Amino acid sequence: MTERVITPRNRGFLFLDSHPAGCARLVEDMWRAVPPPVAAPDRAPVALVIGSSAGYGLAATIAGLARAGIRGIGVCFEKAPGRLTGTAGWYRTAATAELARSQGREMVFLNGDAFSDAMKEQVSELIRHRFGGRLDYLIYSVAAPRRTDPDTGATYASVLKPVGEAYRTKTLVFADGGAPEVKEVETQPAEGDDIDQTVAVMGGSDWERWIDHLADRELLAAGFTTAALSYIGSSLTAAIYRQGTIGAAKAHLEQTARILDERLAKLVGGRAVTFVNGAAVTQSSTAIPGIALYVGLLRGVLGDTMMPPVAQLSELWDQLTGARPLDLDEDGRVRLDTWELDPGVQAAVAERWNTATTDTITELADLDWFHAEVRRLYGLAVPGVDYTAPVETDVPWPDSTS
Known part of the structure; x- marks a missing residue:
């Protein structure tokens, strides 16, 4: 037994330990927030979620299980308990697997490098021998700092940088005592091959490689559909996000969707799309300058009408499964962010952004929520x-054989 009381220790937005019981309760709360299925499918569709343990990928997994009745495989990369606790994604995955099992949903979780061909082959074998040899859906939701190309062995690193010139913006930080501060930070522009490296990690290359791998092994069901999760965001953060290195990667992801869509239509009568999500607090987003301030102000404007990830991803599954028609924009993307980018909402956020200072921020943003x-x-x-009670931290990874 390795029970102990978890005392939060953090460096800014990064916490060194995670709480297993808190992660489990969070998963349960997300599951309960999913609307009930419109109708039970005749056959439980087989789905693969790549990046299943955090953020929108976790929401896609839970919404898929609870709303669309999927079974299948989740792939993620998490750290086991040791001297420190396991990562939050480790505990969330264990809780998701247990909840799925209790609800009669068959979901296998694999922990490892989604970029590797070894993981792709492990998934292929599972689909072939455990899930009837046919995959109906693939959700791609990967945010990573680096990627090793299986063909060349080259390792690429993604960066968060503007393109063309330095970017100076307001950002939100919390002092050691928890007091909020609005500061200005400057990020130097991309140089050398920063853009190419970021596109290699966060663009569509690995998504396309997954589809090729599964197609070559004849594992794609008739009508197979794949969706990659993307983000556009506000003009207030565009210089560091959509117009920056990450934006170049997202543009490549969306271009890959168009290529895959044509290929899958001919191959299995299938399709590929990108789903553009709205803003949320995630471990990835808090690392981007200005995003924390923007999301806090957005919540200050919208309050409880701000759409959480699990609600957005419930809508994704409705559109993927045909409960609702695919609602595509002029670039072939499904937009789940219209509530965020409503002109009136953006005008209200911009007004607050322009007047936000350390002295005014508590009046303008919902900082307690953030x-x-x-x-x-x-x-x-x-x-x-x-949180005063000891909790077992040595939680095992879900058994993939049961």
Whole structure:
């Protein structure tokens, strides 16, 4: 037994330990927030979620299980408990697997490098021998700092940089005592091969490689559909995001969708699309300058009408499964972010952004919500959890054979 009381330790938005019971309760709360299925499918569709343990990928997994009745495989890369606790994604995955099992949903979770051909082959074998040899859906939701190309062995690193010139912006930080501060930071522009490296990691190359791998092994069902999760965001953050190195990667991802869509239509009568999500507090987004401030102000404008990831991803599954028709924009993307980019909402956020200072920020942004959301990423500040009680930290990875 390795029970102990988890005492939060953090460096800014990064917490060193995660709380297993808090992570489990968070997963349960997300599952309960999913609307009930419109109708039970005649056959449980087989789905693969790549990046299943955090953010939108976790929401896609839970919404798929609870709303679309999927079975299948989740792939993620998490750290086991040791001297420190396991990563939050480790505990969230264990909780998701247990909840799926209790609800009669067959879901296998694999922990490893999604970029590797070894993982692709392991998934292929599972599809062939455990899930009837046919995959209906693939959701691609990967955010990673680096990727090793299986063909060349070259390792690429993604960067968060503007393109063309330095970017100076307001950003939100919390002092050691928890007091919020609005500061200005400057990020130097991309140089050398920064853009190419970021596109190699965060663009569509690995997504396309997954589709090629599965197609070559004849594992794609008739009508197979794949979706990659993307983000556009506000003009307030465009210089560091959509117009920056990450934006170049997202543009490549969307171009890959168009290529795959043509190929899959001919191959299996299938399709490929990108789903553009709205803003949320995730472990990836908090690392981007200005995003924390923007999301806090957005919540200040919208309050409880801000659409959480699990609600967005429930809509994704409705459109993928045909419960609702695919609603595509002029670039062939499904937009789940219209609530965020409504002109009136953006005007209100921009007004608050322009007047935001350390002195005014508590009046303009919902900082209690934002601070709690950051902590909940690690299983902390989840309602209904006794954080004074010892908790077992040595939680095993879900058994893939049962």
